[in-house]
Amino acid sequence: MNKEKIGIPKLRFPGFTDPWEQRKLxxxxxxxxxxxxxxxxxxxxxxxxxxxxxxxxxxxxxxxxxxxxxxxxxxxxxxxxxxxxxxxxxxxxxxxxxxxxxxxxxxxxxxxxxxxxxxxxxxxxxxxxxxxxxxxxxxxxxxxVMIPSFQEQYRISCLFKQLDSLIALHQRKLEHLKQQKNGLLQKMFPKNGESVP
CATH class of the missing domain: 3.90.220.20 (DNA methylase specificity domains)
Structure with a gap:
């Protein structure tokens, strides 16, 4: 029997076995x-x-x-x-x-x-x-949409919050590196019409 047809997703946290319930948003x-x-x-x-x-x-x-x-x-x-x-x-x-x-x-x-x-x-x-x-x-x-128990919802949302935090951290690092690069470009290369930076 196909698990998706009875409301069980393919990927789950250990310990959760109950089927998910179909609800309207x-x-x-x-x-x-x-x-x-x-x-x-x-x-x-x-x-x-x-x-x-x-x-x-x-x-x-x-x-x-x-x-x-x-x-x-x-x-x-x-x-x-x-x-x-x-x-x-x-x-x-x-x-x-x-x-x-x-x-x-x-x-x-x-x-x-x-x-x-x-x-x-x-x-x-x-x-x-x-x-x-x-x-x-x-x-x-x-x-x-398919809705699991509250405990399983919470575990899933915690995972996504951790991923969101990690993404935000890397975005800040990326912005910092871009600013460093722009600063170096301005110090190393002359602007249009100038002979020294």
Whole structure:
């Protein structure tokens, strides 16, 4: 019998044998409109404290000094911001504001759901939007996904958090090396129209 047909994935942590349960994303995640959290000014400055986010590739648009209408996400109660048009998403575990109404703020419906696990499931959905419409309600909330026990969700999400941390560390190292290279290039080679660096 094919294990995938009865809800058992090919790769698992030792000790987990229960089949995964099929659920719709809309059954495990609730959504909130971003209206109360939209920033009123795009006068961003790094000296301010509140990040302004987008669900697009840029993610962090800047920082605002606005103190009202802040979405209070935390490490113990994170959320997912989902771009309703591009279907891009980000896992957020800190307080924030948003720039656009074209996103949904997704939260777990139950304490038996690990938000990081669901974020990874959501990120793995291979869906290319074919039209300029809002996709959470019309498409994504209806998608079937496989959900393991909470303990197994947690183990999986911890693995992905470790990988995310490792990737971030290497990205910082890469940026540092690029800056070193640019500094050396400027010191070693003359600029256009100059004979010495």
């Amino acid at each position: 809309g059954e495990v995640l609730s959504y909130e409109q971003p209206g109360p959290y939209i920033v009123s000014s795009d006068n961003y400055d790094d000296k301010y404290n509140v990040p302004v986010l987008t669900a697009g590739k840029s993610f962090l648009l800047g920082f605002t000094n606005e103190t009202e209408g802040i979405k209070e996400a935390t490490k113990s109660d994170p959320v997912i911001i989902f771009d309703d048009f591009t279907t891009g998403s980000h896992y957020v575990d800190f307080p924030f504001k948003v720039k656009s109404s074209a996103l949904k703020i997704l939260s777990k419906r139950s304490e038996r759901i690990d938000t990081k696990f669901i974020y990874e499931v959501l990120s793995g959905i291979n869906y290319i939007p074919q039209s300029h419409e809002r996709h959470w309600i019309s498409q994504f909330s209806k998608f079937n």
